[in-house]
Amino acid sequence: xxxxxxxxxxxxxxxxxxxxxxxxxxxxxxxxxxxxxxxxxxxxxxxxxxxxxxxxxxxxxxxxxxxxxxxxxxxxxxxxxxxxxxxxxxxxxxxxxxxxxxxxxxxxxxxxxxxxxxxxxxxxxxxxxxxxxxxxxxxxxxxxxxxxxxxxxxxxxxxxxxxxxxxxxxx
Numbered sequence: 001x002x003x004x005x006x007x008x009x010x011x012x013x014x015x016x017x018x019x020x021x022x023x024x025x026x027x028x029x030x031x032x033x034x035x036x037x038x039x040x041x042x043x044x045x046x047x048x049x050x051x052x053x054x055x056x057x058x059x060x061x062x063x064x065x066x067x068x069x070x071x072x073x074x075x076x077x078x079x080x081x082x083x084x085x086x087x088x089x090x091x092x093x094x095x096x097x098x099x100x101x102x103x104x105x106x107x108x109x110x111x112x113x114x115x116x117x118x119x120x121x122x123x124x125x126x127x128x129x130x131x132x133x134x135x136x137x138x139x140x141x142x143x144x145x146x147x148x149x150x151x152x153x154x155x156x157x158x159x160x161x162x163x164x165x166x167x168x169x170x171x
Contacts, residue, residue, distance in 0.1 A: 069171035078154060078162050082130055090126045093137070094164040095152075097123030102159065105145050109134045111153035118160040127165070130154060135161060 074080055074091065084091050097103065099115035110116075129136035134151040142148065152158055 067171040068168050070169040072167055074162070074165035074167070076157075076162050078157060081127065081162050081165055082154075084165070084167060085127055085130060088167050088169065090128045090138075091165050091167045092124060093127045093161050094121040094124050095159040095161050096120050097159070099159075105150055107146050109151045109153050111156075111158065113156060113158060116159040118157045118163065121160045121164055125150070127161070 072084075074084055081091065081093075096116050096118065098117075098120070099112060101112045101115050102110065125140075126138040127135055128138050128149075132154070134154055137150045137152055139145060139148055139150060152161060157163070
C-alpha cells in the first residue's frame with residue numbers, strides 16, 4: 001500500500017474521511033479501502049457508507065488498496081483506550097481542537113481543562129502511545145506541536161479524547 005493511504009502514518013486516511021473515526025470503522029466493516037487516486041472511487045466509498053444501513057453497498061475486494069481483518073469502536077473510557085494502544089497499536093481518536101491554546105500548542109503536556117470542552121469533537125488525531133500522565137498523539141498539521149506530536153494530559157477525558165475512538169487492523 002502507498003504510504004499516504006495507510007492507517008498508521010500521519011492520519012491521512014482519517015483526514016480523507018472527514019475526520020470521523022466512526023466512518024473509518026464503517027468503511028472497514030465493508031472489508032477494506034479504495035485508493036484516493038481515482039476520485040470517482042473515493043466518491044463511491046462515501047456513497048457506500050451512506051447506503052450501508054440499507055444493505056445496498058457491495059464491496060469490491062479487487063479494488064481495495066488495504067483489506068481489513070478486524071475493526072472496533074472503543075468504549076468511552078481512558079482505561080480501554082490505553083489497553084487498545086498497548087494491544088493493537090495506534091488508535092484513531094476525535095477530539096476538540098477548537099481552543100486557541102490547542103491550536104497554538106508547541107511543547108509540554110497540554111492540560112487546559114478550562115478551554116477544552118470534552119463534549120465537542122471536531123478534529124482527528126492518531127493516538128500512538130502513552131505514559132502514566134499523558135497521551136502521545138500524532139497530528140497531520142505538519143510540524144505543529146512537538147514535530148507533529150502532542151502530549152495530552154491523561155485521566156480527564158481532556159478534549160474528549162475517549163469519546164470517539166476506533167481502530168482497524170489491516171489484513
